[in-house]
Amino acid sequence: MEKVKSPRIITEIPGPKTREFLKELGLPVEYARIYPMPVEAEGIWMKDLDGNIFIDFISGRCVVNVGHRHPKVVQAIKEQADRIIHGTGLLRAKLTKRLAEVTPGDFPKNVVFPLSGSGTNDAGIKLARWSSRRPYIIAFTGAYHGVTYGALSVSSYLPRMVKGYGPNLPGIYHMPYPYCYRCPFRLEHPDCDLQCLRYMEDYAFKSYLPPEEVAAVLFEPIEGDAGWIVPPDDWLPTLKRICDDHGILLIAEEVQTGFGRTGKWFAVEHWDTVPDIILLGKAIASGVPLAACVGRADLFEREGERFGYGHTFSSSPLSCAAALATIDVIEEEKLVENSAKVGGYLKKRLEEMKEEHRVIGDVRGKGLLLGAEIVKDKESKKPGREEAREICQRAVQKGLYIIHMGAYGTATLRIAPPLIITQEQVDIALNILEEAISETER
Ligand SMILES: Cc1ncc(COP(=O)(O)O)c(C=O)c1O
Structure with missing residues (x-):
């Protein structure tokens, strides 16, 4: 051009x-x-x-x-196409290591590679339920997580997304997201005392949702399609504290906010919060279809079994090459x-x-x-x-x-x-x- x-x-x-x-x-x-x-x-x-x-x-x-x-990404894709297009685990292993390095959390990690942001939400839900053996997932109002049934079920963006397609995945509960410009409780931060999280702890957990059966809270650190809603600074640390109190996994959905978009590698870093699982997509491979569900390594093993996940086209050499080049460019430039x-x-x-x-x-x-x-x-x-x-x-x-x-x-x-x-x-x-x-x- x-x-x-x-x-x-x-x-x-x-x-x-x-x-x-x-x-x-x-x-x-x-x-x-x-x-x-x-x-x-x-x-x-x-x-x-x-x-x-x-x-x-x-x-x-x-x-x-x-x-x-980006020339480096294009070059990596072209060179890879000249070598092998389908079927090697080597680049996947390299990308697993790179993703473990750049994502928050100084602990052993494992990664599975869905093909889309929607798919990585599904993977996150499966991983949390499978590793915890708990059935319920908490998500948030206003969230857009994608189109597959898992992603759709944790979404809460537009009624027409679900109208006619139901029933959704069972066991998903939506809590109010802190949209302070239009607070659902008509309160003002900080006087509100984070009523949106109080609702979860003091009402949901004490009436219809036993916290010891909640596998994970799946959240966007900045809610994307809802209108890029930034929570107040005490929201995420408080959410993390609630999760820790009840042994609930924290799944950061960073499909849109990852890879430098918010001025940090990942948005959760603005609040010094380390999630158990982080879901990635979109920018990961600069347009070659790829997504990733990165989690604590121990979550992928249970009683001698391994978390089952695999696609024919998952972590294809072309997408891994593009992702590795993308990460390099973000660092180098x-x-x-x-x-x-x-x-x-x-x-x-x-x-x-x-x-x-x-x-x-x-x-x-x-x-x-x-x-x-x-x-x-x-x-x-x-x-x-x-x-x-x-x-x-x-x-x-x-x-x-x-x-x-x-x-x-x-x-x-x-x-x-x-x-x-x-x-x-x-x-x-x-x-x-x-x-x-x-x-x-x-
Ligand atoms: C935050 C978020 N999660 C998930 C998705 C779904 O990703 P995909 O369209 O790759 O399935 C999107 C897409 O816009 C998104 O913005």
């Missing part, structure tokens, strides 16, 4: 070639107004069929943390540090924008995982879904690919560029975003 310094929009979006392409396939053109359809990509840039070039401000949904087609540094700058600018714009109700996030919650106005906090949609659509027309998401009918702009982004590039992107917001407000 040619080198550019700023977006290049030369047709309306979607352009004539994209329209023609969609028309031939009988697909609606509307979709491409909000979601550009790239046919080439490099670094932070994406190019469509008509030659329009966009900034990818969502990293392909938190997949290309090292940027699209100090992308965790860049995520923290450029993310800090980006957040500051978003906070300034919040002062200027009535539709930005809240700015939150860590590193380069940032969200701006869009509201009708700051006083009512009424969700601004139409406004968010318009902002994203206008931004795309100007060359900035950004989307919104949110649980409970809310809408948060999802800002998560590749971790290689520079401050200058952030300025270009935010100037476009601000223009789109101003136009929408008018």
Whole structure:
């Protein structure tokens, strides 16, 4: 792809070639107004069929943390394809070791390799139930964990995700996530005394859910598709304390927050918390399908038996090679540090924008995982879904690919560029975003 310094929009979006392409396939053109359809990509840039070039401000949904087609990742994939594509355990062993090194916890670990974020949630649930011989799993409202039955069952994102597909996996209980901007208990932190966790300990555990039968608490350290909701600082340490009190395993779901996204290798590190199991996906192999369920080694052995898990395509050499290269790039190019540094700058600018714009109700996030919650106005906090949609659509027309998401009918702009982004590039992107917001407000 040619080198550019700023977006290049030369047709309306979607352009004539994209329209023609969609028309031939009988697909609606509307979709491409909000979601550009790239046919080439490099670094932070994406190019469509008509030659329009966009900034990818969502990293392909938190997949290309090292940027699209990082040369080292591409080289590793090509070299691997020239050697063997299917069937060696050597790279898998190497990747197991590397993942054990970079994930939190200074203890022996083991890893199984599902093929998707959904699959790794299933693996986490199975591992926790199998190793503890306890039936119940605690998850949280607002969470999105994926589409397979296990992942769907721990999710609690949209009623339509489950409508018509039930019944889900039994034995899953959802607790309220600490969404302080819209507290479900209408309390304020810290005066709330973490009522969301009090509910679990003082009500659930004392009425319908015996804690000694709970295998695990499966949580996102920052709740992703719900609107990048960051819990208050005492939430995770308190959750960990509750788990320790009852022998419950802590499963950190870091499919979206892992690999430097939040300015630490893994988001739980912001709260110095070490989980028993950590679930990884998305950015792990820069776009080659791979996920990982990393856990304490002792959890994978029980009474002389081993935890059973295996797929035909699990930990394929191509995906392992891509993952090993991805981890190397994150280390060599100090992308965790860049995520923290450029993310800090980006957040500051978003906070300034919040002062200027009535539709930005809240700015939150860590590193380069940032969200701006869009509201009708700051006083009512009424969700601004139409406004968010318009902002994203206008931004795309100007060359900035950004989307919104949110649980409970809310809408948060999802800002998560590749971790290689520079401050200058952030300025270009935010100037476009601000223009789109101003136009929408008018
Ligand atoms: C936090 C989280 N977990 C799990 C998943 C599911 O991953 P996949 O789509 O790879 O199955 C997603 C996908 O968006 C996610 O954001």
